[in-house]
Amino acid sequence: MELTNWAYTDKVLDHFMHPKNILEDEKAYKEDGRGITGNIKCGDQMLVVIQVDKAKDVITDCKWKTFGCASAIASTSVLSEMVRGMKIEDAYKLSPKDITKELGGLPEHKIHCSVLGDKALRAAINDYYLRNGMEDKVRTEEARIVCSCMNITDHEIEEAVLEGARTFYELQEKTKVGTVCGECKDDVLRLLEFYKNKHFCNIEEAMPAKTPA
Amino acid sequence: MAEKRRIYLDNNATTPLHPEVKKTILSAMEIYGNPSSLHSFGRQARSHVEQARDHVARFIGASSDEIMFVASGSEGNNTILSILNCECRGCEFNSCRDRELVTTTIEHPCIMEASKCLKERGMKVHYAGVDADGKVVMDRFKDLVTGNTGLVSVMMANNEIGTIQDIRTLSGIAHAKGAMFHTDAVQAVGKVPVDVNDLGVDFLTLSGHKIYGPKGIGAVYIRKDSPFCPLIRGGHQERGRRAGTENTIGIVALGKAIEMRALEMVEEEKRLLQMKEALREGIRTSIPDIHFVGHPTDSLPGTLNVSFDGAEGEAILLYLDLEGLAVSTGSACASGSLDPSHVILATGLPQECAHGSIRFSLGRENTMEDIAYLLDVLPKVIRRIRGMSTAYARRQ
Numbered sequence: 001m002e003l004t005n006w007a008y009t010d011k012v013l014d015h016f017m018h019p020k021n022i023l024e025d026e027k028a029y030k031e032d033g034r035g036i037t038g039n040i041k042c043g044d045q046m047l048v049v050i051q052v053d054k055a056k057d058v059i060t061d062c063k064w065k066t067f068g069c070a071s072a073i074a075s076t077s078v079l080s081e082m083v084r085g086m087k088i089e090d091a092y093k094l095s096p097k098d099i100t101k102e103l104g105g106l107p108e109h110k111i112h113c114s115v116l117g118d119k120a121l122r123a124a125i126n127d128y129y130l131r132n133g134m135e136d137k138v139r140t141e142e143a144r145i146v147c148s149c150m151n152i153t154d155h156e157i158e159e160a161v162l163e164g165a166r167t168f169y170e171l172q173e174k175t176k177v178g179t180v181c182g183e184c185k186d187d188v189l190r191l192l193e194f195y196k197n198k199h200f201c202n203i204e205e206a207m208p209a210k211t212p213a
Numbered sequence: 214m215a216e217k218r219r220i221y222l223d224n225n226a227t228t229p230l231h232p233e234v235k236k237t238i239l240s241a242m243e244i245y246g247n248p249s250s251l252h253s254f255g256r257q258a259r260s261h262v263e264q265a266r267d268h269v270a271r272f273i274g275a276s277s278d279e280i281m282f283v284a285s286g287s288e289g290n291n292t293i294l295s296i297l298n299c300e301c302r303g304c305e306f307n308s309c310r311d312r313e314l315v316t317t318t319i320e321h322p323c324i325m326e327a328s329k330c331l332k333e334r335g336m337k338v339h340y341a342g343v344d345a346d347g348k349v350v351m352d353r354f355k356d357l358v359t360g361n362t363g364l365v366s367v368m369m370a371n372n373e374i375g376t377i378q379d380i381r382t383l384s385g386i387a388h389a390k391g392a393m394f395h396t397d398a399v400q401a402v403g404k405v406p407v408d409v410n411d412l413g414v415d416f417l418t419l420s421g422h423k424i425y426g427p428k429g430i431g432a433v434y435i436r437k438d439s440p441f442c443p444l445i446r447g448g449h450q451e452r453g454r455r456a457g458t459e460n461t462i463g464i465v466a467l468g469k470a471i472e473m474r475a476l477e478m479v480e481e482e483k484r485l486l487q488m489k490e491a492l493r494e495g496i497r498t499s500i501p502d503i504h505f506v507g508h509p510t511d512s513l514p515g516t517l518n519v520s521f522d523g524a525e526g527e528a529i530l531l532y533l534d535l536e537g538l539a540v541s542t543g544s545a546c547a548s549g550s551l552d553p554s555h556v557i558l559a560t561g562l563p564q565e566c567a568h569g570s571i572r573f574s575l576g577r578e579n580t581m582e583d584i585a586y587l588l589d590v591l592p593k594v595i596r597r598i599r600g601m602s603t604a605y606a607r608r609q
Contacts, residue, residue: 016528017535022601040604043525043545043553043568047603067604069527069544180552181564 008070009104015074020081023049023063033131035123038116042149042181044068046076048120050083052128057088064120071103071110072117078102079117092125092139094118096151115151146187149180154191161195168192219537220583224423224576225372225400225516226541230466231425231577237469238427241462248459249450258461265468269432272471273417274408281433281451282464286399286420287323288444289433290366292455293395293416294327296442297364298334312363313337315387317349318559319376320368321397325555328366337361346508347376347560355386362392369401369412373543373556373572374507375516377405384413393439399423399431403474404482404513415439421463425577426470430463477577485515485575488584492517492573495588500595502605506560506570515575518543520557520566523605524598529571532594538587543570565604 008016023029031049038045044067051061062080066072079099083091096115100106129137143153152175160174168189171177178184221229230238241261246254248262263277270277283289297314316328318340332338339357341349349367358365365387370377384394395416401407402417403424409417416439420431435441441454448456496503502522521529526544533540543554545568552558553567562570573587599605 016531019601024600036603038603040565040568041563043564045603065601065603067523067602068525070531072525073528073601 007107007110008074009106011078011102011104012071012074012106015077015103016070019073019077021061021063021077021084023047023065026065029063031124033124033126033128035120035125035127037120037123038068038148039181039183040067041183044072044116046072046116046120048076048080048117048124050121050124050128052088054132059083059086059088059091062121064117068116069110071106074103075099075106075117076120079121083121088125088128092122094121115145116148119145119148146191147177147180147184149184150176150178152177157188157191158195161192165192166196217537218586219539220579220586221539222573222575222579222583222587223539223541224579225375225513225572225574227422227428228425228576229578230427231470231473233473234426234466234469238462238466241465244461244465248461258459261465262459262461265464268468268471268475269419272407272475273402273419273434274410275434276437278452279409279434279437281435281454282459282467283431283433283455284429284460284463286321286397286418286423286431289418289420289431290321290323290395290397291327292433292444293418294324294331294364294366295444296440298331298336299442312392313339313359313361314364314366315339315341315354315357315362315392316366317341317343317368319343319347319371319374319556320366321372321399324366324368324397341367343376343559345561346511347371347374347506347556348508348511349378349383351382351386354383358386358390358392360390362387362390364393364395366395366397368397368399369407369417370398370405370513370516371507371556372400373554374518374560375400375513375574376508377401377511377513379511380412380414384415388413400513400516403471403478404515409434409436421467421470424470424474426467427463430460430467432467481577482514485577485579488575488579488581489515489517489573491581492575492584492587495584496591499588499592504562504566506557506562513574515579517573517575518557518570519573520562520570521595521599522566522569523602524569524595525602526553526569526571528598529569529594532598533590536590536594538590541572541574543572544568 032052033050036047047065049063050059053060062083064076064080066076096118126138143155145153156175160171165171165174172179178188244258244261246258248259266277266280270280328338341354341357344350367378367383369380380396387394393415396414397418398407399420402419415436417434422428443454445456504520506518526542530542543557545553557567557570
């Protein structure tokens with residue numbers, strides 16, 4: 001079959017054609033942590049489950065399910081391979097960039113498809129911590145993705161507020177946040193208020209409550 | 214190693230050249246005179262161009278001087294919409310500057326974008342919605358067309374779902390209010406009978422590469438005495454309506470493609486319809502949790518649009534591609550944007566279904582064996598994708 005000039009690298013294609021570690025029997029799988037992220041309305045959703053060697057703090061197995069395009073399938077597949085045998089703290093630090101790099105790159109408009117995998121993984125790790133009485137280890141991310149459709153983080157919202165955005169509409173204009181499914185609107189409005197106060201008022205407020213990813 | 218089977222089921226995107234058109238193109242390559250030149254070389258080219266114009270005109274019930282050649286369906290559609298917004302004093306449609314445009318929510322992107330541009334320039338644009346089968350909702354349409362309407366533009370057959378509009382009724386409503394009527398018939402001409410007088414249209418756009426002609430050539434029908442304003446200026450070609458030296462090879466090839474359609478269309482479309490119905494039935498009986506999108510009968514004979522629950526369109530398309538089957542999808546992921554098809558959404562199908570929509574569009578080279586092969590591969594592909602999907606709970 002002629003597959004030259006694919007938009008995807010050979011590695012992406014390989015993981016798409018032969019996805020690794022699909023969660024085939026959800027009920028039978030003995031998971032230590034589970035994370036799901038994304039929204040089928042937006043066209044991609046990912047579920048990641050992990051098994052952990054509790055003595056060594058190492059991820060021994062990772063399985064997944066994905067509703068999404070070829071790059072979403074390949075991203076979750078490659079992620080599941082990357083984290084097997086990985087120290088749980090290291091797995092927590094994996095970024096979309098690491099996944100994209102492992103795949104040999106993704107077309108620019110497909111990058112957003114890869115961001116859900118690591119997010120689902122972190123959710124699974126947080127879930128593992130919670131199940132095992134390690135609430136203190138549950139971290140919210142340094143840069144948290146607020147809008148998963150456009151891959152916009154709280155840092156970008158902060159930047160936009162610093163550049164003068166004061167309304168949801170102005171944030172949309174500057175960052176495109178919430179322009180697809182709009183599910184993040186409430187979250188964004190909270191952040192908007194917070195950053196407005198943080199930078200432009202003298203009122204000290206705690207960070208808005210973050211829900212685990 | 215045997216060559217792997219490759220089956221093209223994306224004929225609404227474009228079509229392979231008809232063998233007769235290929236031959237015509239080869240001989241047309243010898244004609245290099247400028248049709249505007251007075252010498253014998255020019256006159257030779259001119260006569261070929263005018264012969265092609267006659268073929269096009271006759272096929273849609275127009276007269277030759279009502280046909281203008283353009284470089285694409287998109288150019289044709291943009292040209293017609295642009296006449297509404299010309300501010301030149303000499304322009305015939307000038308008086309219509311303050312009038313409104315009525316179109317629909319399921320037009321081709323070239324109409325959607327051109328109408329959006331008119332809107333941004335201050336013109337009032339109304340979008341008539343469609344029902345679940347993709348038919349324009351008449352009552353609503355009637356309300357939108359008023360004495361202020363300058364132009365109505367409704368596509369005859371939809372490229373994604375195949376639904377055919379009742380153009381004659383729609384144009385009647387427009388004319389009753391004094392508005393002009395344009396139809397984008399790029400997907401219709403050569404697939405279903407089109408007669409500009411039966412349809413009662415003032416403008417109509419058609420394209421060559423959808424009907425086994427080459428890319429880069431199309432035509433616009435402009436009813437005699439209709440107001441008109443050129444989009445491309447600077448030459449007397451096409452009766453001063455479209456500047457630029459004629460694309461002789463393209464025009465001659467379009468003429469031939471249409472000549473072949475006139476001979477083959479009726480029989481062939483019967484065959485396509487049979488294949489489509491076999492495909493529809495095959496999918497219905499072998500794959501659960503699907504939605505057919507588009508009108509069950511008022512539809513292009515070779516177009517079938519199906520949405521598969523829990524399976525994303527780009528993934529379906531690429532797995533089919535790996536099996537040698539070429540289709541297209543309304544999924545956001547395949548388009549490079551983040552929104553799924555505006556046409557599928559306009560029919561009221563939820564977003565999650567729109568992401569899983571696949572269009573099969575059959576053409577003259579397809580056979581019943583192709584359908585059998587597709588029906589062998591497709592259920593496996595869908596099962597496989599659903600097996601790894603978070604959005605599909607296995608119902609066995």
